[in-house]
Amino acid sequence: MAEKSFKYVIVGGGVAAGYAAREFAKQGVKPGELAIISKEAVAPYERPALSKAYLFPEGAARLPGFHVCVGSGGERLLPEWYAEKGISLILSTEIVKADLASKTLVSAAGESFKYQTLVIATGSTVLKLSDFGVQGADSKNIFYLREIDDADKLVEAIKAKKNGKAVIVGGGYIGLELSAVMRLNNIEVSMVYPEPWCMPRLFTEGIAAFYEGYYQNKGVNIIKGTVAVGFDTHPNGEVKEVKLKDGRILEADIVVVGVGARPLTTLFKGQVEEEKGGIKTDAFFKTSVPDVYAVGDVATFPLKMYNDIRRVEHVDHSRKSAEQAVKAIFASEQGKSIDEYDYLPYFYSRAFDLSWQFYGDNVGETVLFGDADPNSATHKFGQYWIQDGKVVGVFLESGTPEENKAIAKVSKVQPLVSSLDQLAKEGLSFASKI
Numbered sequence: 001m002a003e004k005s006f007k008y009v010i011v012g013g014g015v016a017a018g019y020a021a022r023e024f025a026k027q028g029v030k031p032g033e034l035a036i037i038s039k040e041a042v043a044p045y046e047r048p049a050l051s052k053a054y055l056f057p058e059g060a061a062r063l064p065g066f067h068v069c070v071g072s073g074g075e076r077l078l079p080e081w082y083a084e085k086g087i088s089l090i091l092s093t094e095i096v097k098a099d100l101a102s103k104t105l106v107s108a109a110g111e112s113f114k115y116q117t118l119v120i121a122t123g124s125t126v127l128k129l130s131d132f133g134v135q136g137a138d139s140k141n142i143f144y145l146r147e148i149d150d151a152d153k154l155v156e157a158i159k160a161k162k163n164g165k166a167v168i169v170g171g172g173y174i175g176l177e178l179s180a181v182m183r184l185n186n187i188e189v190s191m192v193y194p195e196p197w198c199m200p201r202l203f204t205e206g207i208a209a210f211y212e213g214y215y216q217n218k219g220v221n222i223i224k225g226t227v228a229v230g231f232d233t234h235p236n237g238e239v240k241e242v243k244l245k246d247g248r249i250l251e252a253d254i255v256v257v258g259v260g261a262r263p264l265t266t267l268f269k270g271q272v273e274e275e276k277g278g279i280k281t282d283a284f285f286k287t288s289v290p291d292v293y294a295v296g297d298v299a300t301f302p303l304k305m306y307n308d309i310r311r312v313e314h315v316d317h318s319r320k321s322a323e324q325a326v327k328a329i330f331a332s333e334q335g336k337s338i339d340e341y342d343y344l345p346y347f348y349s350r351a352f353d354l355s356w357q358f359y360g361d362n363v364g365e366t367v368l369f370g371d372a373d374p375n376s377a378t379h380k381f382g383q384y385w386i387q388d389g390k391v392v393g394v395f396l397e398s399g400t401p402e403e404n405k406a407i408a409k410v411s412k413v414q415p416l417v418s419s420l421d422q423l424a425k426e427g428l429s430f431a432s433k434i
């Protein structure tokens with residue numbers, strides 16, 4: 001089979017790839033120099049839309065509406081944009097072999113691609129219940145959500161099972177967003193997770209109590225402290241019941257599983273240094289192999305602010321790491337240097353009429369402020385995290401753009417706090433005056 005050769009290749013065609021392409025164009029990449037090779041059939045898009053507006057019963061988001069870079073207020077990069085810039089979008093092409101020594105990638109169809117510089121942007125893949133040997137986990141109408149094809153299958157099932165019952169397995173981002181959007185579709189929802197409260201990796205009990213109360217008011221049946229251990233099916237193979245470890249049985253027409261993800265590093269195992277489950281990079285997203293960069297979900301990078309090395313599975317970092325890597329590639333070609341990546345962690349989610357943002361680090365003591373009563377009309381509340389007498393992280397529900405800017409600033413500046421009681425009393429006004 002023919003071999004294609006490019007100066008730059010991005011493997012993976014998700015969020016990081018799209019933002020990298022824009023930066024390549026800004027840096028003056030020449031026609032024919034750059035290729036994006038993606039398993040997906042469509043040009044890079046803003047993945048977070050898949051668990052939100054993509055599943056709305058009315059006015060649902062559809063491509064080309066949410067191609068990158070609209071998610072951060074930029075212009076959409078339509079397939080034509082790549083063509084105009086001479087960037088090859090090689091879609092529906094899965095790379096199955098990567099040989100970093102000979103700088104060669106091989107696709108499932110046997111095509112070879114040569115590169116001078118490689119950007120790894122393969123993202124993550126979902127953890128599946130079948131990987132854990134859960135009985136009946138491959139029954140029909142059990143869904144996962146990572147790519148647009150997954151979302152399309154779910155949309156079909158929602159249409160086919162009008163007013164039906166769904167069981168959402170997992171209480172993280174996907175679980176919370178999917179439970180909400182299923183309710184909007186008038187589906188009866190039970191949400192099951194083993195932890196004592198939802199989103200335990202970020203939420204404290206106080207934050208979670210608001211969301212759990214709010215979701216219950218919206219008709220979501222929350223079942224905590226147990227897990228799905230098996231699925232029974234109808235004779236046609238479609239899921240019928242979810243069996244829980246505590247012995248309960250839930251009827252289900254649709255099951256959506258959101259139990260976590262794992263970075264897609266398999267192609268590069270043994271060829272590149274790894275750490276904390278990801279590909280280890282420096283502050284320019286350079287890996288241990290010359291001319292190979294890793295960005296987005298797969299990168300384990302120095303988080304300068306906390307003097308730590310971390311992997312971040314969030315969209316803001318995937319955008320910014322991609323831009324940093326491309327700037328670094330061009331700078332090194334020109335013998336110049338750029339500043340180290342200095343990332344302030346930022347996560348967000350939206351569901352129902354709620355919308356939260358979090359900046360910084362969720363470590364240390366906590367102070368909840370505002371009105372966290374799920375029954376009250378205002379949903380404005382938040383939380384500070386305080387370590388060594390300094391505010392290091394802030395969470396805010398229903399913030400205005402100015403308030404969100406203020407909490408970002410506080411997390412970056414890390415002001416000293418004299419008294420936690422005082423902080424609780426001041427609440428959001430503490431952030432607003434920094």
Ligand code: FAD
Pocket residue numbers: 011012013014015016017037038039040047048049050051093094095096121122123124145146147173264267295296297298312313314315316318346347348349350
């Ligand atoms: P991805 O965007 O996942 O892109 C990876 C790409 O690589 C995919 O196109 C994949 O098909 C391709 N690929 C992988 N392996 C190969 C291969 N061997 N050959 C060719 N192509 C390959 N983050 C937030 O901060 N807020 C949110 O609200 C939020 N919502 C989310 C909702 C959903 C449903 C999902 C799945 C994620 C959400 N995230 C959210 C996380 C965010 O989308 C990811 O952190 C981000 O997409 C990571 O970007 P990436 O480019 O590293 O990976």
